[in-house]
Amino acid sequence: MKRVMLTISYDGTNYCGWQTQPNGITVEEIINQKLSELLNEEIIVIGASRTDSGVHSLGNVAVFDTNTKIPAEKIKFALNQRLPEDIRIEDSREVPQDFHPRKNKSRKTYEYSILNRRIPIPMLRLYSLFQYVPLDVEKMNRAASYLEGEHDFTSFCSLGGNATTTVRTVYVCTVTKEGDMITIHIEGNGFLYNMVRIIAGTLIKVGLGVYPPEHVIEILEAKDRQVAGPKAPAQGLKLVKLEYPDL
Amino acid sequence: MKRVMLTISYDGTNYCGWQTQPNGITVEEIINQKLSELLNEEIIVIGASRTDSGVHSLGNVAVFDTNTKIPAEKIKFALNQRLPEDIRIEDSREVPQDFHPRKNKSRKTYEYSILNRRIPIPMLRLYSLFQYVPLDVEKMNRAASYLEGEHDFTSFCSLGGNATTTVRTVYVCTVTKEGDMITIHIEGNGFLYNMVRIIAGTLIKVGLGVYPPEHVIEILEAKDRQVAGPKAPAQGLKLVKLEYPDL
Numbered sequence: 150m151k152r153v154m155l156t157i158s159y160d161g162t163n164y165c166g167w168q169t170q171p172n173g174i175t176v177e178e179i180i181n182q183k184l185s186e187l188l189n190e191e192i193i194v195i196g197a198s199r200t201d202s203g204v205h206s207l208g209n210v211a212v213f214d215t216n217t218k219i220p221a222e223k224i225k226f227a228l229n230q231r232l233p234e235d236i237r238i239e240d241s242r243e244v245p246q247d248f249h250p251r252k253n254k255s256r257k258t259y260e261y262s263i264l265n266r267r268i269p270i271p272m273l274r275l276y277s278l279f280q281y282v283p284l285d286v287e288k289m290n291r292a293a294s295y296l297e298g299e300h301d302f303t304s305f306c307s308l309g310g311n312a313t314t315t316v317r318t319v320y321v322c323t324v325t326k327e328g329d330m331i332t333i334h335i336e337g338n339g340f341l342y343n344m345v346r347i348i349a350g351t352l353i354k355v356g357l358g359v360y361p362p363e364h365v366i367e368i369l370e371a372k373d374r375q376v377a378g379p380k381a382p383a384q385g386l387k388l389v390k391l392e393y394p395d396l
Numbered sequence: 397m398k399r400v401m402l403t404i405s406y407d408g409t410n411y412c413g414w415q416t417q418p419n420g421i422t423v424e425e426i427i428n429q430k431l432s433e434l435l436n437e438e439i440i441v442i443g444a445s446r447t448d449s450g451v452h453s454l455g456n457v458a459v460f461d462t463n464t465k466i467p468a469e470k471i472k473f474a475l476n477q478r479l480p481e482d483i484r485i486e487d488s489r490e491v492p493q494d495f496h497p498r499k500n501k502s503r504k505t506y507e508y509s510i511l512n513r514r515i516p517i518p519m520l521r522l523y524s525l526f527q528y529v530p531l532d533v534e535k536m537n538r539a540a541s542y543l544e545g546e547h548d549f550t551s552f553c554s555l556g557g558n559a560t561t562t563v564r565t566v567y568v569c570t571v572t573k574e575g576d577m578i579t580i581h582i583e584g585n586g587f588l589y590n591m592v593r594i595i596a597g598t599l600i601k602v603g604l605g606v607y608p609p610e611h612v613i614e615i616l617e618a619k620d621r622q623v624a625g626p627k628a629p630a631q632g633l634k635l636v637k638l639e640y641p642d643l
Contacts, residue, residue, distance in 0.1 A: 268485070
């Protein structure tokens with residue numbers, strides 16, 4: 150018996166998110182099905198990030214236990230041949246039996262993309278939020294800096310998560326612009342339910358001039374979801390990578 | 397009566413190319429239909445580039461004549477409200493009555509994108525060709541340089557086009573790499589049927605080491621489609637822009 154870790158990229162457009170659920174096809178479900186077929190045993194993976202419907206990934210992580218004799222590093226190639234084109238295994242490797250993708254210490258990186266110009270670009274519509282009002286990136290970046298550090302992120306959390314604490318550490322939160330594309334880059338030790346999308350929705354309000362950058366400090370202090378901005382749409386969000394320092 | 401020029405971007409994934417045809421939905425057909433509804437007169441546009449099925453555009457051009465009182469610059473906003481999300485009018489403006497998007501002198505820019513790494517990235521699958529064998533970009537770029545200038549491009553032309561001459565001038569042809577993405581950038585005064593895709597297919601063979609870069613010179617001299625490389629797949633190609641120096 151060995152534990153195998155998968156690093157998984159997907160285009161979230163056609164999936165009802167990561168986690169298996171009754172109302173639609175999910176990435177987790179497809180992976181369980183194709184792995185079970187490939188290894189000829191029933192496989193149920195444990196995923197790291199339960200991304201929402203429409204959210205993309207360049208590096209979500211999942212583990213499973215198997216009796217297969219196929220070397221862990223070969224599983225990615227065999228599995229990719231069976232998966233639909235919008236899901237790909239970027240890496241597969243053996244990890245210690247006690248490694249758990251949600252319980253082990255990790256550093257997560259997300260990006261939120263905003264196309265900020267007068268007219269949308271069709272090829273980018275599924276991978277960014279379109280916003281035609283010019284956003285003040287300098288102000289957004291200042292607001293973002295107030296989120297760095299250890300804070301209680303209750304104000305940036307939707308109901309329905311199952312976290313035991315609402316305190317998280319954000320290592321990096323920056324807003325940059327290249328051409329017409331604004332990128333919110335955020336790294337932390339963990340994120341609450343919808344936290345990155347609510348941060349994005351709040352920073353967009355700062356960029357529009359609705360909130361001054363310093364209002365973010367008050368939002369954190371209020372510990373009240375009602376005072377933060379709206380949850381930004383899913384298609385702008387992508388999970389960039391998960392790193393496990395102890396692995 | 398005025399002549400209006402549209403600059404049109406589209407995600408070609410869901411269309412049977414630009415030109416109206418009996419076997420599927422095309423971009424031209426959708427634009428004719430939505431313009432006719434908007435302006436309440438029958439509109440038939442004249443397009444510049446008849447892109448193939450699956451090819452994308454950031455700036456194809458079409459013109460039409462209309463009696464409408466709507467100012468030409470406003471048409472883009474009104475039309476975008478009616479168009480599907482994968483087609484957008486980037487610009488609309490009045491042009492001289494005798495302007496013709498295929499007959500007037502123009503400079504066309506295309507790009508062909510190749511994702512060159514071991515595992516595909518799902519979010520890029522519709523907008524690039526995936527190639528896992530490492531390509532020699534330096535050799536591809538040298539081969540590309542031989543295509544610059546005025547040449548008879550018969551070897552790089554599929555049957556079925558209706559050009560009166562096969563001589564074209566390529567102003568720029570370069571191959572560069574950024575991260576895992578290789579971009580073939582090509583600018584010219586016009587392109588024959590499938591010319592950019594056959595150039596891409598030929599440069600890929602150079603990158604694989606099948607052809608030495610100098611073989612491109614022999615291919616040009618042969619004036620024979622059989623000696624060039626295969627036509628590269630549509631999804632890697634995008635029409636970047638069309639410029640009309642006399643406009």
